[in-house]
Amino acid sequence: MESKQLDSEIIQKNEAAFSEQERHGFYKTLFNRRDVRGQFLPKQIPDDVLSRILYAAHHAPSVGFMQPWNFMVIRSPEIKQKVQQDFALAHQEAELMFEEEKRDTYKSLKLEGILESPINICITCDRERTGPTVIGRTHMKEMDLYSSVCAVQNFWLAARAEGLGVGWVSILHHQTLRETLKLPANVVPIAYLCLGYVSKFFKKPEPETANWLPRTPLEELVSFDSWGSDEHGDDPLIAQIKKDKNFPRAF
Amino acid sequence: MESKQLDSEIIQKNEAAFSEQERHGFYKTLFNRRDVRGQFLPKQIPDDVLSRILYAAHHAPSVGFMQPWNFMVIRSPEIKQKVQQDFALAHQEAELMFEEEKRDTYKSLKLEGILESPINICITCDRERTGPTVIGRTHMKEMDLYSSVCAVQNFWLAARAEGLGVGWVSILHHQTLRETLKLPANVVPIAYLCLGYVSKFFKKPEPETANWLPRTPLEELVSFDSWGSDEHGDDPLIAQIKKDKNFPRAF
Numbered sequence: 232m233e234s235k236q237l238d239s240e241i242i243q244k245n246e247a248a249f250s251e252q253e254r255h256g257f258y259k260t261l262f263n264r265r266d267v268r269g270q271f272l273p274k275q276i277p278d279d280v281l282s283r284i285l286y287a288a289h290h291a292p293s294v295g296f297m298q299p300w301n302f303m304v305i306r307s308p309e310i311k312q313k314v315q316q317d318f319a320l321a322h323q324e325a326e327l328m329f330e331e332e333k334r335d336t337y338k339s340l341k342l343e344g345i346l347e348s349p350i351n352i353c354i355t356c357d358r359e360r361t362g363p364t365v366i367g368r369t370h371m372k373e374m375d376l377y378s379s380v381c382a383v384q385n386f387w388l389a390a391r392a393e394g395l396g397v398g399w400v401s402i403l404h405h406q407t408l409r410e411t412l413k414l415p416a417n418v419v420p421i422a423y424l425c426l427g428y429v430s431k432f433f434k435k436p437e438p439e440t441a442n443w444l445p446r447t448p449l450e451e452l453v454s455f456d457s458w459g460s461d462e463h464g465d466d467p468l469i470a471q472i473k474k475d476k477n478f479p480r481a482f
Numbered sequence: 483m484e485s486k487q488l489d490s491e492i493i494q495k496n497e498a499a500f501s502e503q504e505r506h507g508f509y510k511t512l513f514n515r516r517d518v519r520g521q522f523l524p525k526q527i528p529d530d531v532l533s534r535i536l537y538a539a540h541h542a543p544s545v546g547f548m549q550p551w552n553f554m555v556i557r558s559p560e561i562k563q564k565v566q567q568d569f570a571l572a573h574q575e576a577e578l579m580f581e582e583e584k585r586d587t588y589k590s591l592k593l594e595g596i597l598e599s600p601i602n603i604c605i606t607c608d609r610e611r612t613g614p615t616v617i618g619r620t621h622m623k624e625m626d627l628y629s630s631v632c633a634v635q636n637f638w639l640a641a642r643a644e645g646l647g648v649g650w651v652s653i654l655h656h657q658t659l660r661e662t663l664k665l666p667a668n669v670v671p672i673a674y675l676c677l678g679y680v681s682k683f684f685k686k687p688e689p690e691t692a693n694w695l696p697r698t699p700l701e702e703l704v705s706f707d708s709w710g711s712d713e714h715g716d717d718p719l720i721a722q723i724k725k726d727k728n729f730p731r732a733f
Contacts, residue, residue, distance in 0.1 A: 240691055242514065242683045249510070249643050256507025257643040259500070261538055261636060263493065278722040286729050287512055289700045292638065294652060296689035298698050304719065307707040325620035337617065361695060366588065367652045369576035374652050376624075377672070380631035385512060387543065388639075392500050392508040401545060401618045401625050413708040421628070432493045438547035440491055444612060447549050449540045456558040457664040468555065471529040478537050 259482040260392045263432060267396030269341040270429040271348040280393050281350070281426075287389030288354065293378035295366035299358070300382045300421075303412060305351040310411060314423065315345040317407045318400060325402055336443065343400045348425035353408075354383050359417040379421040386424070396429040448476070510733040511643045514683060518647030520592040521680040522599040531644050532601070532677075538640030539605065544629035546617035550609070551633045551672075554663060556602040561662060565674065566596040568658045569651060576653055587694065594651045599676035604659075605634050610668045630672040637675070647680040699727070 249257075285302055293299060305311060322342065329337050345351060356379035368374045387397045400423045408420050438444050450472045455463045463469065500508075536553055544550060556562060573593065580588050596602060607630035619625045638648045651674045659671050689695050701723045706714045714720065 240685055242685055247514070247683050248645055249507070252503060253507030253510055254643045256500070256504030257511040257639065258534075258538070259504055260508040261640065262541055263498070264541075264543070266543055278719045279726070281719060282722045282726045283509075283729060285700060285704065285723065286726060287509070289698075289703065290513055290515075290730055291635070292515070292517055292650065296687055296695045296697075298695075298703075300703065301709075302704045303709070304704060304706050310707050321621050325617075328615045328620050330615075340617070342618070364579045364581075366576075366591070366689070366694070367593070367650075369579050369653060370572050370655060371652045373627075376628075377631045377634075380628045381635040383628075384542070384632040384635040388508065389512065392505045394499060399543065399618075401622045402620060404621060413710075415709060418709070432498050434491055434493055436547055438617070443617070444547045444549075446547075447540075449536060452540065452549075452551060453536065453553050453555060455555050456561050458552075458554070458666060458669070459664075468529045468532060471533040472536065475530070475533045475537060478534060479541055 255482070256392075260388050262479045262482040264388055264391040265396065265432050265436065267398045267425070267429055267432075268344050268437070270396060270431055271344040271425065271427040272430055273347070273349060274428045276350055276395065276426065276428070280395070284386055284389040284393060284395070288382040288386035291378065291381035291385045293381070294368045294374035295361065297361050297365050297368070297375055297378060299356045299360045299375045300379045301355045301357065301418070303353040303355065305353065306349075311345050311351055313411045314351065314400075314403065314408065315343070317403050317411070318343055318345060321402045321404055336441070340441075342402060344398050344425045344427070345400060348398070348427035350426045352386070352424045352426055353412055353420055354379055354386065354422045354424065355414065356419045356421050357417055358419060376419065376421065383422040383424070390426060394428065395426060396432065398425040399423070400425060506733070507643075511639050513730045513733045515639055515642040516647065516683050516687065518649045518676070518680055518683075519595050519688070521647060521682055522595040522676065522678040523681055524598070524600060525679045527601055527646065527677065527679070531646070535637055535640040535644060535646070539633040539637035542629065542632035542636045544632070545619045545625035546612065548612050548616050548619070548626055548629060550607045550611045550626045551630045552606045552608065552669070554604040554606065556604065557600070562596055562602055564662045565602065565651075565654065565659065566594070568654050568662070569594055569596060572653045572655055587692075591692075593653060595649050595676045595678070596651060599649070599678035601677045603637070603675045603677055604663055604671055605630055605637065605673045605675065606665065607670045607672050608668055609670060627670065627672065634673040634675070641677060645679065646677060647683065649676040650674070651676060
């Protein structure tokens with residue numbers, strides 16, 4: 232491909248660089264994104280806002296430019312009700328999987344806003360898109376699923392930049408969801424999302440605020456050249472990471 | 483969790499909203515992100531830049547706040563060489579999977595920058611992190627993998643905002659990669675990434691520029707309430723999407 236490149240295909244140097252302000256806008260979006268469950272408002276989402284968010288999702292990376300995603304916009308109260316009923320069933324089943332001392336906390340959590348959010352979106356992955364052989368998917372067959380997940384994350388971030396909240400509902404039965412949404416056999420539901428304006432955004436993820444789990448210090452998750460970071464605690468990058476520990480809170 | 487919330491846990495209204503400029507910075511990052519293969523420069527990546535990018539990845543959403551990711555920073559020429567050798571082998575195998583008329587094009591593509599990029603990063607998923615039962619992962623077991631993919635996408639976007647390119651190398655043998663990086667049985671490699679400054683960024687994804695595949699018009703990927711959009715072509719959202727078709731190019 233290199234040989235065919237034209238000047239018109241390259242981003243000019245002054246446009247390729249980011250200003251401090253532009254970077255700030257990006258990081259502000261990223262660090263203020265939350266999984267929203269209980270704060271949805273019934274306010275309508277304008278089509279131009281939703282259109283921009285969908286363009287963001289559609290510009291995710293995809294293996295071999297496969298673009299395996301579809302975006303199902305769910306506004307029907309009947310469909311939402313069906314999905315919510317399946318959630319309620321799965322949630323009851325889930326409760327029993329937790330040890331007794333965590334069960335009460337689990338039951339008290341608000342874990343979805345299917346009916347309260349004005350729009351639900353299902354992002355899917357068509358496993359057969361663009362044919363049987365895909366560049367980059369010859370050895371790792373799951374790459375198409377991962378591409379659709381990248382679209383989910385782009386969607387989520389763009390929604391936040393537009394002032395909207397997103398909640399990812401995963402306490403659902405795959406097969407029931409497929410049937411409710413009438414998905415063909417080659418299409419996998421990746422994420423069932425609730426989208427809407429919100430009454431407020433929390434500073435931290437709810438499980439962190441509720442002391443369900445703490446945020447892991449980043450330096451404990453970084454290793455060098457192979458698994459296990461124990462021997463590399465004195466690497467300058469680790470020192471830098473410790474120094475930057477308040478960086479995400481600056482936005 | 484609702485009942486426990488304090489004012490200090492909520493983002494103040496004036497901070498929660500995004501200005502036009504901040505939103506611009508976000509969308510500029512998102513639409514200018516590219517999969518980089520052939521344009522890496524040997525220039526060193528400062529630790530403070532890499533630290534910020536890693537914080538962005540660590541602030542991805544994760545199911546039940548599981549944070550299942552680890553970040554392996556690979557600087558060792560020996561490890562990079564081993565991974566590159568495995569790529570070369572897999573690439574040869576892949577070539578034969580394409581039909582003859584596409585094979586020459588496939589062979590001409592530059593698909594990785596493992597040795598040219600100063601740093602490689604492997605983002606993994608620990609499938610056992612935080613114990614056997616995870617909120618939101620009781621019914622969809624793949625949610626932890628998807629969380630790590632969200633971390634990959636955050637990493638990629640943050641790198642772009644910092645002026646760096648990322649390439650995701652997926653033409654590798656899972657088992658060889660596990661062995662090279664000495665991953666324990668419960669840890670899955672999600673993405674093997676090349677990271678570095680670049681000589682240039684392309685305006686469009688390379689497969690699009692090279693006419694390998696076109697960008698699918700977004701309106702063809704949107705449906706309402708169930709699979710298949712044929713009956714809903716006159717929805718105002720579809721009209722809006724068509725009107726906005728140049729939105730991604732405005733950045």
